[in-house]
Amino acid sequence: MSDAPVIEPRQVWPAEFAERYRQKGYWRGETMGGFLRRAATEHPDRIAVVDPDHRWSYGELLARAERAAQGYLGLGLRQGDRVLVQIPNIAHFFPAVFGLFLAGLVPVYALPAHRQTELVHFARRASARALVVADRHEGFDYRDLAGQVQAEVPALAHVVVIGDPGPWLGFDAMPAGDLPLPQVDPSRVAFLQISGGSTGLSKLIPRTHDDYIYSFRASAEICGLDGDSVYMGALPVAHNFPMSSPGVMGALYAGSRVVMCPNPSPDTAFSLIAREGVTITGVVPPLALLWMQAAPRTKHDISSLQVLQVGGAKFTPEAAARVRPTLGCTLQQVFGMAEGLVNYTRLDDAQDIVTGTQGRPISPDDEVLVLDDAGQPVPDGQPGHLLTRGPYTIRAYHDEPAADARSFTPDGFYRTGDIVKRLAGGYLVVQGRAGDHINRAGEKISAEEIEDHLLAHPAVFDAAVVSIPDAFLGERSCAFIIAQPDTSPRAPEIKAFMRSRGLAEFKVPDQVVFVPEFQTTAVGKISRNVLRANLRARFLKEEERK
Numbered sequence: 001m002s003d004a005p006v007i008e009p010r011q012v013w014p015a016e017f018a019e020r021y022r023q024k025g026y027w028r029g030e031t032m033g034g035f036l037r038r039a040a041t042e043h044p045d046r047i048a049v050v051d052p053d054h055r056w057s058y059g060e061l062l063a064r065a066e067r068a069a070q071g072y073l074g075l076g077l078r079q080g081d082r083v084l085v086q087i088p089n090i091a092h093f094f095p096a097v098f099g100l101f102l103a104g105l106v107p108v109y110a111l112p113a114h115r116q117t118e119l120v121h122f123a124r125r126a127s128a129r130a131l132v133v134a135d136r137h138e139g140f141d142y143r144d145l146a147g148q149v150q151a152e153v154p155a156l157a158h159v160v161v162i163g164d165p166g167p168w169l170g171f172d173a174m175p176a177g178d179l180p181l182p183q184v185d186p187s188r189v190a191f192l193q194i195s196g197g198s199t200g201l202s203k204l205i206p207r208t209h210d211d212y213i214y215s216f217r218a219s220a221e222i223c224g225l226d227g228d229s230v231y232m233g234a235l236p237v238a239h240n241f242p243m244s245s246p247g248v249m250g251a252l253y254a255g256s257r258v259v260m261c262p263n264p265s266p267d268t269a270f271s272l273i274a275r276e277g278v279t280i281t282g283v284v285p286p287l288a289l290l291w292m293q294a295a296p297r298t299k300h301d302i303s304s305l306q307v308l309q310v311g312g313a314k315f316t317p318e319a320a321a322r323v324r325p326t327l328g329c330t331l332q333q334v335f336g337m338a339e340g341l342v343n344y345t346r347l348d349d350a351q352d353i354v355t356g357t358q359g360r361p362i363s364p365d366d367e368v369l370v371l372d373d374a375g376q377p378v379p380d381g382q383p384g385h386l387l388t389r390g391p392y393t394i395r396a397y398h399d400e401p402a403a404d405a406r407s408f409t410p411d412g413f414y415r416t417g418d419i420v421k422r423l424a425g426g427y428l429v430v431q432g433r434a435g436d437h438i439n440r441a442g443e444k445i446s447a448e449e450i451e452d453h454l455l456a457h458p459a460v461f462d463a464a465v466v467s468i469p470d471a472f473l474g475e476r477s478c479a480f481i482i483a484q485p486d487t488s489p490r491a492p493e494i495k496a497f498m499r500s501r502g503l504a505e506f507k508v509p510d511q512v513v514f515v516p517e518f519q520t521t522a523v524g525k526i527s528r529n530v531l532r533a534n535l536r537a538r539f540l541k542e543e544e545r546k
């Protein structure tokens with residue numbers, strides 16, 4: 001066991017805010033486990049969750065979640081304990097996480113793309129006591145990864161595997177106890193989600209039952225979900241967008257059907273849309289481009305699709321205008337963040353709003369500031385820094401005092417790092433990022449995190465990672481490297497080295513460029529972000545000349 005002090009996740013709004021959010025009916029005192037119980041009582045026989053191999057009613061889903069809750073308690077896990085989960089888009093995602101909620105346990109959501117380095121960081125940060133994974137998915141064996149993680153974090157006392165457990169404990173073989181399930185406080189932290197990690201390593205985001213349920217209940221209303229809707233999880237559902245905007249949770253809350261799509265390739269996704277009559281799903285811009293390209297030639301009937309949500313990264317107005325003609329459905333742009341604030345274009349908005357903006361906030365109590373560099377409000381239509389606070393935006397990260405001091409103002413506004421323009425009616429147009437991160441097809445990469453890994457290579461003297469505009473990915477990553485004297489590393493070697501560091505594949509630089517030096521100013525040292533900006537500018541100029 002490590003000796004690091006265990007810090008309990010908490011998320012607290014000042015009393016006058018909490019009171020207002022309750023009084024206005026945003027926070028209703030429901031819990032994640034509680035809403036599933038209600039849904040299973042109200043419509044037990046309605047289909048809740050489908051994947052290519054399973055089809056469970058709300059009643060069956062609840063029964064499976066209750067069994068899992070007993071199993072977790074039977075292992076000795078106790079209310080408030082954190083459990084790292086890395087589960088791809090399969091039906092078992094739901095009994096696994098609702099089992100945790102019912103047992104008062106706190107899931108920590110890793111993405112399927114995360115590897116050893118990331119998982120070890122999350123497990124340590126959260127002081128997790130168990131890890132729940134699927135056996136294999138899309139050719140990758142998560143049991144091997146679990147072993148590597150547990151070897152580094154022995155405090156992870158249990159590894160539970162959905163499917164063939166190999167050397168671990170099977171999800172269905174957890175000891176069934178008959179302990180009473182605990183009362184869960186809706187104002188407490190329900191789970192920890194992963195931040196995009198704008199600087200350094202990803203931070204953990206504590207969301208409460210009250211605030212999160214408000215965000216997906218209101219989202220489900222905005223998206224018109226009801227008992228006839230069929231929501232497909234195409235992106236990995238551990239991510240905030242497909243989880244709660246309105247995502248799988250909003251769909252279950254509204255009594256809709258959830259279809260889990262194992263991978264978002266047009267063929268897999270279109271065949272599930274046709275088979276299950278999917279009415280709404282969400283994708284990142286590069287996937288929207290792929291789907292639009294594939295749609296005219298598909299043999300699948302995708303006419304059930306009414307709404308395609310696109311978010312996570314900027315969708316160009318030109319691409320946005322092609323959604324209805326090619327896919328025959330309404331586009332909804334979604335601009336959100338795991339820290340809270342989510343904006344939607346509304347389904348009845350005028351076409352220029354839908355194609356030209358990233359929507360407006362969910363809540364009348366979402367406070368939005370657009371400020372200049374000096375912290376003064378800019379007029380509508382001018383670009384500025386987006387800050388926000390509200391009934392589902394966090395006031396602090398989990399155990400990150402230094403990041404909190406940077407990311408939140410003293411009066412509780414979250415500095416999103418996004419540069420936006422606000423238009424009449426509160427609609428926002430995303431212009432870019434203030435900080436140094438790369439938004440690669442919706443996956444956020446911190447330049448600093450990647451530079452630290454590059455510097456660990458013996459032939460790397462210095463490294464700077466920047467985003468380069470990319471027609472398909474939106475942005476790709478480019479690592480500028482100064483080699484150590486008398487060494488001549490090559491790009492494939494650097495990429496292989498990065499893979500060997502146990503990182504998610506999307507963090508391996510797309511491009512590696514060796515340079516003799518980083519130009520500094522006459523004064524000498526310049527800040528990393530100025531350096532990155534200069535490198536990017538020079539690179540783009542040279543590309544243009546070619």
Ligand code: OOB
Nearest residue numbers: 196240241245311312313314334335336337338430
């Ligand atoms: C979503 O959440 P995260 O936490 O992975 O990333 C948040 C960041 C935003 O700060 C912004 O920089 C970027 O992703 N972003 C967009 C965008 N949606 C997100 N940039 C331009 N246009 C958009 N439509 O990505 C997320 C969470 C909930 C719903 C939707 C997206």
